[in-house]
Amino acid sequence: MNAIAGAYSEDLPVICIVGGPNSNDYGANNRILHHSIGLADFSQELKCFQQITCQQVVVNNLDNAQEQIDGAIAAALEHSKPVYISISCNLPGLSHPSFLRNPLPFSLPVRLSNTVELELAVETAAEFLNKAVKPILLAGPKLRSAKATEAFHKLSNASGYSVAIMPTAKGLVLENHPRFIGTYWGTISTPYCNETVELADAYLIVGPVFNDYINVGHSLLLKEERAIIVQPHSVRIGKGPTFRFVEMKDFLVALAKRIKHNTTSHENYERMYMADDGGHPLIMRSSWSSGDEIMMKKEALRVNVVYGHLEKMLSSNTTMIADTGVSWFSCQKLKLPQGCGLGYAQAASPNNRVIACIGDGSFQMGAQEVSTMLRCGQNSIIFLINNGGYTIEEVIHEGSYNVSCEEELVEAMKMATEEKRECLCFIEVLVHKDDTSKELVEFCLRTSLFTSRAPTYIL
Structure with missing residues (x-):
């Protein structure tokens, strides 16, 4: 539901298809099913989705399934909002005479200005x-x-x-x-x-x-x-x-x-405008040159160093995704090449390689989607920016995908873009919990002042 609510707020026409109760259970007043709230009324899920979708349909009869499904898809495209389609678990795989009909005529209505x-x-x-x-x-x-x-x-x-x-x-x-x-x-x-x-x-x-x-x-x-x-x-x-x-x-x-x-x-x-300031402070502070060779200290990674290297990975064939946290602020400083957008999903540009920067907190909400990426053969690169914000998850697991200095980061990026370019890559980036941007500090100060205002009582 969290993802569908986000799609609703961003005007994304996502089609949410869920499995529903057996069609024979509708109207059977005494039947309580698993994965329910213990009532024989099966409409609770639909009621929840009513607030975050533009249309909801429950398909428990094949006679009108075609009209229901086509109507929901048309609504999603017309309003650019998500729709909810529940299909009884015993219906998929069945044949029906209605399936031989021609598809319903469809065209998006053209909105004309007055x-x-x-x-x-x-x-x-x-x-x-x-x-x-x-x-x-x-x-x-x-x-x-x-x-x-x-x-x-x-x-x-x-x-x-x-x-x-x-x-x-x-x-x-x-x-x-x-x-x-x-x-x-x-x-x-x-x-x-x-x-x-x-x-x-x-x-x-x-x-x-x-x-x-x-x-x-x-x-x-x-x-x-x-x-x-x-x-x-x-x-x-x-x-x-x-x-x-x-x-x-x-x-x-x-x-x-x-x-x-x-x-x-x-x-x-x-x-x-001053060229030295430039609004582009993504520099590799821990790098220096000695002749033609680039030397890198094995010191703790800094956030600006991470994003300085990350910017070099961007091209017109990549799509950048950043969560609402430190990554959001840091990615604002990236100069995106033409064709490289801050995308909403892999499906937005299916031929682009997704580069995702996710905080250790946000990752807890979407970790299960990594299995879907593997199943679908995606070759995304996930950078888990771990600043120890969640004590029990300070370090997920000690492994080869952990990078804590610039040298390890460069090696991991090289492997992800060369040897493993066709694979799903997961790189955990360990940074200090206090290593953040001045923009984030200023943002938090102002928003906290706004959200912590004392209540105004009307007597």
Whole structure:
């Protein structure tokens, strides 16, 4: 359920198929089954999934199974949300006359913008942006579900604005874009990105989700009156009107033809930018050169050293996955090559090799999926970042996959990408529990202050 809830929040059309009770047990009031809560009512699981799926079907009769299953799949694709399909355990493998029927006709409904609302939204937004001195462009995660990334890139080229991303949009925007300035995340942004965004007099924000993590404890200094918020089906301009029934893709394409080219925000960014700082502090501190030979001390691994080497593994043929923890913050600093995104699943790009960075805590929730990877013959590389955060799991097991210094890390990476490139690889990276980024410290400070506010009582 945790995975399906995550898919629901991220607008992913996952089809969840589960085995249900024998079809003869439905309506048998006195039958209590194993793996149940001890009641003859079998709807508890379905009720749980009602909150995190857009449609639920229970198939306990083959007469209408085709319509039920096809309808659920269509709903998943139409709404870009998960669906739940329960199939009685005694039905698979049976034949039925309905299986000889032609598949149900299917086509995704095309969402069309209201032409009047679209024209008004584009005209108002263009006027708003064209009178601004130093506007910027900020990409959010809903670009993906709206299928508007290509339209966003066309707008970014036409506008001349500096382009930043929210942390949850990492991988959706080309990072080799000439005006890409990094991740906007309040006080823990890429260097000089925060100043460029918050000092802008207009922000065009496309597909955002502003929760307390993205807002860093609601500490962002964005001003509502300066913002144009573009969501998949609506546009809000400043504190003024909201234009509904306007599709994101249509709006971005039309706006690209109406705005003036303005590079002022990026010129200001380049004045602040220092190449030595660069917002890219992924360095191998424990490495030094002696002639043509690279020497590496056998000292404790540092997190920035790990990710410095990891960045070298990335290519257009890899997909990066990071959990919400130290890995999330460190991966924001990685410069992703074109075609290498922060993916949601192996299925997102089946031909890419997945590189996953998982904390020792998060791994406890998904460890069982490693067996599925083996069964499916996946060749993913899993880096378990173990900083001893869970005392009883400080070291899972002493073995050849443990790396505790840079030399061992380099050897393990070489083996994973050469000799074992067709295999599933598991590398446990041992780092000190206090080795973390300043961004994570700042983030935790601000979010803890927000979440620990004293209750306000109304007398």
